[in-house]
Amino acid sequence: MPRVVTVGDATASTYQVTGATMPRNVVVVLLDSLNRHMLGAYGGDEFDTPNLNRVAARSVRFDRHYTGSLPCMPARHDLLCGSLDFLWRPWGSIEVWEEPITRRLHSAGVTTMLVSDHPHLFETGGENYHCDFTAWEYVRGHEDDPWRTMADTSWVGSPAVPADASWLARHYDTSRTWFRTDDDFPGARTMDEAAAWLERAAGHHDRFMLFIDEFDPHEPFDVPEPWMSRYDPDWDGPKVIWPPYTADAVAGGHIDERTARHIRANYGAKLSFIDDRLGRVLDVLDRHAMWDDTAVIVCTDHGHYLGERDIFGKPGVPVFEPLGHIPMMIAWPGVPAGSSSALTTTVDIFATLCHIFDVNVEQATHGHSLVPLITGETAAIRDRLLTGVWGRTVQMVSGSMKYVRAPRDGNRPLSMWSNRWSTMPIHAFPNVRLPRPDRRATLEYMPGSDVPVIRQPFGIGDPVPYWAQTSGDDPDLVFDVVDDPAETHDITDVHVGRRLAAELRDELAAIGAPDDQLARLGL
Secondary structure, three states: OOOOEEEOOEEEOOOOOOOOOOOOEEEEEEEOOOOHHHOHHHOOOOOOOHHHHHHHOOOEEEEEEEOOEOOHHHHHHHHHHOOOOOOOOOOOOOOOOOOOHHHHHHHOOOEEEEEEOOHHHHOOOOOOOOOOOOEEEEOOOOOOOOOOOOOOOOOOOOOOOOEOOOOOOOOHHHHHHHOOOHHHOHHHHHHHHHHHHHHHOHHHOOOEEEEEEEOOOOOOOOOOOOOOOOOOOOOOOOEOOOOOOEOOOOOOOOOOHHHHHHHHHHHHHHHHHHHHHHHHHHHHHHHOOHHHOEEEEEEOOOOOEEOHHHOEEOOOOOOOHHHHEOOOEEEOOOOOOEEEEEEEEOHHHHHHHHHHHOOOOOOOOOOOOOHHHHHOOOOOOOOEEEEEOOOOOEEEEEOOEEEEEOOOHHHOOEEEEOOOOOOOOOOOOOOOOOOOOOOOOEEEEOOOOOOEEEEEEEOOOOOOOHHHOOOOOOOOEEEEOOOOOOOOOOOOOHHHHHHHHHHHHHHHHHOOOOHHHHHHOOO
């Protein structure tokens, strides 16, 4: 059933935008770990986000946008390659059977520019996503980027304020001592570089896509004063900039309630800081009237638990709304501000970019263009969507229902499909690596591909990639996330469970998911 779409003051099952034009250019602003429920555009009033509100004032706001593959690099795979990643592997680079949209854009004469401080794009497990951009600018020093080998001995607690070090070795605890001014923080430098590129280079290209992949407001929740104390001025002592990754954070004694509030406030400080610096990019778009022929897509890879359900970080729990129900706003030439309640997900952004620039790729993809929603040709592009982390629960959103399907029988059988065999390195534990393929591995084929791919099975007792190391006792859950967005009432019963299980089985089969996914989920 199509959901209601509202544009301006009009409300109808569909709408028509008479002045809509296909943009020549696109600016994608991906802010990592951006919490939808904390943005003013989505009704949040806890933290200040005036520049994101500024984008919303001229955008179609998507109210039922969800993650696909999680976390960071799997989400970027969905966006740049167009196919769900999490059913085949946990985290990795672009495989030999697929190509990113940037390669096709290059062939079509579209200039692509990446500006990013995201360290996972430039290390094992994500090392080739940037390669087909026309050019890229990597801003050093964020999170686990190995930028400096020693702390600055002249650091005196400014502009980076005194803060507790992470519980495990993190490069950022060294890097932050080298920041000399507020402008040296990686998020600030990224937005300044993006604004500078728009100012000096955009006008020299016939068509362009600028991709701003900004790691903020992802942890560490570290910004200069007065931002750092903006939402918790009474905290006494070093700041806590590294959140725990755990369920039962307070109840389990991992942190106390006061520290939980402090960590949440520090996320807000970083959110407001990067929102402020985003304003510099928007100022260039204003100054050169780029909105007239440029689509601006503001999106994220996932949210971040900050005490909701007593969860912090992104631990091995189901994808509840704070993590999976994410913001997306699209400013489109000739389209007034409004909102859409159509179900959408990350692979749909890829399909939209293909639509705008009239390109396609060879591999099987899973997205649907958002253009008909934006221009009012339709009120819905999909009936359901899938989201999750490899080897954990699989979530399906269908209509107003979210179905959480938990693994059965020890989470086996399970397999990983890859020819590159890489994942996110844990710099503090260099010996934690993917288990190697062994003699049980077979050569299979991805849906729609003739390229052989290594399929490595994992059985009971086998070491598995750490993503799949879950407790194994998760129940199936059903929530009506429209009527119960806090997911407080599990409405699972035999009839609902059977219907949604059948829908999930059909959805997995439709995209050619590995048969062991259906087996481990008891489908």
